[in-house]
Amino acid sequence: MTVKAMPLLAGDVLTAHGYNVGKPQYAWKTVAESVVNSxxxxxxxxxxxxxxxxxxxxxxxxFSVTGPTAAKLRLGYSVPAGTQGRRHNVGPAAAVTSTTDTMRISVHAWPTAVSYGTTTTAVSIIEEGVLVTEAAGGIMNVQWAQNFANATAVTLEARSFLRIQQVT
Incomplete structure (x- = not known):
C-alpha cells in the first residue's frame, strides 16, 4: 500500500491508511464536457x-450547466456498495425555461438520479450532504446525462467541482 506524503500540523488526525482526516479533497473540471443526443x-x-x-x-x-430547455440534466453519483447518506439538492426545477424560473429543493440518496432544468445561459446546481461508507471503500464519481436525448448539447462547464472532507 502507498501512503500519501503530507505535511503534518498540530491537531491533525491520521487514519490507518495514512490519510489526514479533516483535510478536504477536491476534483474540478478543467474543461467543459458535453453530452449530445444521449x-x-x-x-x-x-x-x-x-x-x-x-x-x-x-x-x-x-456545477455550472448549460443546455436546451428540452434536454434537461440528470445528475447522480456512483458510490461504493453499502454507502449511505443523503444529499440536499438545489438547482433549477426540471420545468424551467429561464434562469429566473422555479427552483428545485429536495433530498435524495447519493445514487438517485435527480433531474434539473437547463437553459442556454449557465445555471447553478449545488448539492451537499453526508456520505457514509461501509466495508467497501472505493471511488465517489459524479454521474450525469441529458434527461431527454436531444441533438443540442448539455454541457457541464469548466470549474464545476466536487469537494469531500472526511470527518471520521
Missing part, C-alpha cells in the same frame, strides 16, 4: 475522488 448516464471524466471504508464524509458539489 440519456445514458456516464461517469464524469474529472469529478471523482477516493473514499475510505467505514468513514463519514461531508460532501459539496457545485
Amino acid at each position: 440519456a445514458v448516464d456516464q461517469l464524469d471524466d474529472e469529478l471523482f475522488l477516493p473514499v475510505e471504508p467505514f468513514s463519514m464524509y461531508l460532501v459539496l458539489a457545485c
